[in-house]
Amino acid sequence: MMMSWSQVALAQATIQRLQVSNPQSGAQALIKLNKEARASHFTLSNPTRLVVDIRNAQGKAKYQANDPDELIQRVRNSTPKTSKDTRFVFELNEAVEYELRNENRKDGPYIVVKFNDPQPVFDTVITGRQTQRDDDIVIVLDPGHGGRDPGSVGPQGTYEKHITLAIANKLKQRINAEKGMRAVLTRQKDYYISPSQRPLIAREKKADILISIHADAFHTPQPRGASVWTINERRSNTEFARLLENKSRQSELLSGASTVIAQTDEDLGFVRTILDMTKEGARKSSYEASDYIIKELKKVTKMHKKERQYASLAVLTAQDIPSILVEVGFISNPTEEKNLNWSKYRQKLADSIFVGLKNYFKVYPPNGTLWARLEQNTDLQHTVRSGESLFKIARRYDTSIDKIKRANKLTRDTLKVNQKLTIPRG
Numbered sequence: 001m002m003m004s005w006s007q008v009a010l011a012q013a014t015i016q017r018l019q020v021s022n023p024q025s026g027a028q029a030l031i032k033l034n035k036e037a038r039a040s041h042f043t044l045s046n047p048t049r050l051v052v053d054i055r056n057a058q059g060k061a062k063y064q065a066n067d068p069d070e071l072i073q074r075v076r077n078s079t080p081k082t083s084k085d086t087r088f089v090f091e092l093n094e095a096v097e098y099e100l101r102n103e104n105r106k107d108g109p110y111i112v113v114k115f116n117d118p119q120p121v122f123d124t125v126i127t128g129r130q131t132q133r134d135d136d137i138v139i140v141l142d143p144g145h146g147g148r149d150p151g152s153v154g155p156q157g158t159y160e161k162h163i164t165l166a167i168a169n170k171l172k173q174r175i176n177a178e179k180g181m182r183a184v185l186t187r188q189k190d191y192y193i194s195p196s197q198r199p200l201i202a203r204e205k206k207a208d209i210l211i212s213i214h215a216d217a218f219h220t221p222q223p224r225g226a227s228v229w230t231i232n233e234r235r236s237n238t239e240f241a242r243l244l245e246n247k248s249r250q251s252e253l254l255s256g257a258s259t260v261i262a263q264t265d266e267d268l269g270f271v272r273t274i275l276d277m278t279k280e281g282a283r284k285s286s287y288e289a290s291d292y293i294i295k296e297l298k299k300v301t302k303m304h305k306k307e308r309q310y311a312s313l314a315v316l317t318a319q320d321i322p323s324i325l326v327e328v329g330f331i332s333n334p335t336e337e338k339n340l341n342w343s344k345y346r347q348k349l350a351d352s353i354f355v356g357l358k359n360y361f362k363v364y365p366p367n368g369t370l371w372a373r374l375e376q377n378t379d380l381q382h383t384v385r386s387g388e389s390l391f392k393i394a395r396r397y398d399t400s401i402d403k404i405k406r407a408n409k410l411t412r413d414t415l416k417v418n419q420k421l422t423i424p425r426g
Contacts (some may be wrong), residue, residue, distance in 0.1 A: 013037040015059020015086060017356040027071040029090065031111040033057065037303040041100050043152070044219055050090040051078070052097060052113060053218075057086050060254055066126045071096065071115055079113060097149060097194050116194065135370040136182040137361055138173055140207040142315060143168040143185065144214035147192030152217030154337035164213045165342045167328060170350035171213075178358065178371040195314035202321050208366045209289060210323040212315045213351065215340060216304065217332040224333040225304030226297050226349075229325040230308035231317065249282050285322035288364065293326065293356035301329060326353060379407065380423040384415045397423045 019030040037057040044051055048419040063075035073091045080087035097116045102109065109258040143164035146149035150231060151160025168185055175183035184205045186198050193201070202210040216227065244367070297303065304327070316323040328349050339345045363380055365371035390401045390413050404410070407424045415421075 003055060009349060010237040011056060012084065013057035015054065018061035018063060018075060019061045020075065022065065022070040022072055026096065028074065029072065029113040033109050033111065036102060036109045039100060045095065045216055046360040048092045048095045049378065050237045052088045052094060052100065053080055054111065056084050061088050094314055096314060136180055136365060137369050137371060138205060138207050139183050140202040140205050140210045141168045141171055141183050141185050142198050142210060142212040143187055144212060146187050146190055149192050152215060152331050155334050156337055158331060158337050158341055160215045160331055161403055163215050163331065167346050167350050168213050170347050171353055174350060176352040182394045194362055199317045199318035199321065199323065200320055207321050210318060211324040214325060214327050215329055215331040216327040217330060221333055223304060224331055225302040225335050227303065227305035227309055227327045228290045228294050229309045229311045229313065230290055231323065232312050253401050280318050282322050285364065288322055289322055289357065290324050292360040293324065293353055296352040296356040300352045307426065382421045382423050384417055384419040384421060386417050388415065390415065393421065419425045
C-alpha cells in the first residue's frame, strides 16, 4: 500500500510557473509543467470566467492585470474536484473564443490557453447608410455560439448553440411576417463566427438593431431566469477611443450619421462631435429597446435580473447600431433546460422579444422606413412611470413640455404614476 501511494505521488506533475500576455488582439496564458498533464475546462458567466482543471498536478498561480482594459484581469487558484488536481480560474473582461492545448517546447511541456478577440478591421468605407436604406426595419438576430463553440452545456447535455439558433429562427418568422420589418441571421446553421465579427455582419446588413440570443449558465443548478444586457460605459468608451485614433475606421460611425466628412486635422473636432453623437444615440436606443423587451419577457418567464444589465461584450461593440444581448434562461438549471428544449416555450420567448421590439419601433421608427411614414402624423401614447417628470418625457420624445400639456389639457406640471399621456408628434 505504501509503495502504491508513493507511485501516485511520483506520478503527479508540478506546475512551475504561469506566464500571461495581453496583446491587443487577445491574450495568452502559458502554464509550465515539469511533465505532461491533462486539462479540462469550462466557462462561467456573470462575471465571465474560464475554469481550467489540471489533472494529477499541483501548483499555484497568481496574476493581476495592471490595465482595466486587458482581457485577462486575474488568474487565481480555486478548489478542484479532487485534492490531486489543480484548478485555475481566469477572470475575463468579456466572453471570447479560446483554445486550450498541450505543447512540448524545448524547455519542457506547457498547457497553452489562447484567447482570440481580434479587433474589427474595416477595409470598406460605407457612406450614406440611412439614405440608401429600404422601407423595412432591419433586425439582425445573432444566435450565440455555434460550430466548435457549443456555449454552455446543460445537465442533460443540451448545447446552448442549438437553443439560440432555434429561438432565433422562431423570432425571424415572427418578424418577417410583420409588414415593414425584416430579420437577418448572423448564422443560418451550426458554424462558428467570432464575437467581434458579429457586429460587422450587422453593419453589412444595414441593421437598425442587433439582438444577440444566449442562454446563461452557472456552476450550481439553482440560478434561473432571463436577463437583458447592453454595452457598459467603459467598453463603449474604449471602442470610441480606438475609432478616434484610427481615421480609416471613423467611417464606421460617420456612415451611420449619413455624413461624408473630409478627414483632415482641421475637421477633427467636428468629426469627434459627430462620432460622439452617433455613439450616444445608439446607446440610448439600446437602453430604450432593452426596457421594452424586458417588459414582455417578464410575462413569460422569471427574470434573473429585473432591470437591464451592462457588460463588456464584443458582440455589443457596434458604435452606430443599438445592440442588445438577451439571456433567455439558465441552461444549467434542470427545469429551464427542460423548458428550453420545449418548442412551445421557445416560441413564447421568441414572441415576447418580438412584441418588445415591435412596441419599441412603434414609438421610435427609424427615419426613412415605412413605419416612420405611417406614424409621422400619429400621436403617441405614454404611461407615466415612477420618477418621470414632464421634462424627462418631453426630452425622451424630443418635444416640448408646452406641447404635451396642450395635447393633454394639463394645467399643472405634476404627474401621477400610470397616468396616460398623449405625445404629439412634430
